[in-house]
Amino acid sequence: MSLACLFPGQGAQSPGFLHRLPEHEIVRATLDEASATLGIDVLALDSAEALQSTVAVQIGLVVAGVAHARALAQAGLTPQFSAGLSVGAYPAAVCCGALAFPDALRMVKRRAELMESAWPSGYGLTAVSGLSETQVETLANAQDGGERVYVANVNAPRQIVVAGADAALETFATRARAAGARKTQRLAVSVPSHCELLTDATEQLVAWSRDIPFRSPEGVYVDNRGGRPLYDGDAIRADLATNMRHTVRWFDALTVMIESGATVLVEAPPGQVLTDIAREHYPDIAALSAATLPLDRLAVTLRRRLGVD
Template identity: 45%
Template sequence: MSSFWVFPGQGAQQAGMLHQLPDSSVVQGCLREAAEVLGEDVLALDSMSALQSTRSVQLCLLIAGVACARMLQQHGGRPDYVAGLSIGAYPAAVMAGALAFEDALGLVALRGELMQNAYPEGYGMTAIIGLDQASIEAAITRIHSQATPVFLANINAENQCVIAGSLPAMEQVGLLARIAGAATVKRLAVSVPSHCALLEKPAQALADAFASVRLEVPKVRYLSGSTARPILNVEKLRDDLAFNMCRVIDWRSTVQTAYERGVRLQIELPPGIVLTGLARKVFEQGTAVAFQGARLDSLVALSREEGTRHP
């Protein structure tokens, strides 16, 4: 039985999130490194206005995730598995020892720019809660066309999925979902249609940039948020990171895989608590907890307890 560190995706961002990170030498070191690599004041990335930019959002999620994970690591925490939802795959790969933080910063900056430039307006993502996947896919089939593109993007839980596409198409699918009994239909704070075929060209451009980046075999077991399977070699990791923007995310199966492999402690790195709530629906036994709002000593104690109980 093992521990699992997970990193959230776009939509989890919060204004001021970098300013609210713990006052720690490790955190400050991450912020300095990011500023040096990017050549800019990274603390300017988390303002309400800055977070209208996909690039800023994704960089904030990367920096916050790595900074807090390194802080937890410094105090004796150690993951047996890591995974990230969408952009969260990048801090997960860094903490798996497979991708240098410096390289991740450059790739994520480019990733955000590519996605933003491909669809600067008129597109996004919408969560549908309280309706099964088959019913959502049936609604998508009725609406999707070249003029009204809409796709299944994320499978988060048994009754929670996310769709991506043009705003009119998502509105029509949302209406059908409500008629079919959905409890909630909610636009997400994501301005691009992630995890669908609309992002195949930006993904290929990112893959081209990946060709010059050195990756290592993960030293911590890395689960793909797309396939929900462990990735054991460099080329598959390169493919997973470059193309996850245009592939459906199956987070439900990713968490299920971790549980089936003996994970009984999941720690969600900042920002947010959404992945913690999703994990509790899968973990019949064990603990799912978010770094945000928790005491550091409690997280470390949980990690050590799990490691001692299940070496």
């Protein structure tokens, strides 16, 4: 039996999500370390007003993910697999020992600042349910006039996220529903993530992160861009620095972990989307959302599922 820790991306946040983390000494220490590293009170980042900022959201998700992973590790639950969707790749890299937490915080802060400054308003993401990647790509390529949309995430075979300008996303959503999509939903993300619109921002982050120390992971780190295991620190650096530019192939990453032996999945707070995807497509695999269970009960449940004392 093997444990995989999954870390959600932007859109999972909601007001107060950092305040809802478990009352635990490791969680408090992680919050204090983050505040000291960044020179701010990180608990101020999860108000409804603060969450209008991409910077606040992305930092908060990294803090929540690392706090969760550290609490599980203290309970003797260290994952064999680590993977995160988009910005979730940062706490995944910390979780497997490839990147120090303070460096992850500084790097993700710079990432979010570059994303926000590249497209400060008028852009975002829309989720499309019920169409395949090929169908979505065909619709995107056929969109006439104005700005185009791009395939940003392949979360599941028929759960695709597209990126682009507000007007283009609205037009695309109408066309997608006419083409048979069950649902289209604008996400709580205010930048056009995972497409060529962030090429310049990616190049700047690659240069900025060149001197950040990375190490080989303990266990298996699965990347966003190719949905494959990475075993080298420099390869993980490249994944983190460039994933905002490339389509996230989350379903490939999930499939690789399961095919490689992951039998129990736990999603870090505040997410449940990755848990729901796993339950729908791999019902024989145990998938749990940490956001829905008290920490002590989660630990007991994970041990039972893993068959450990």
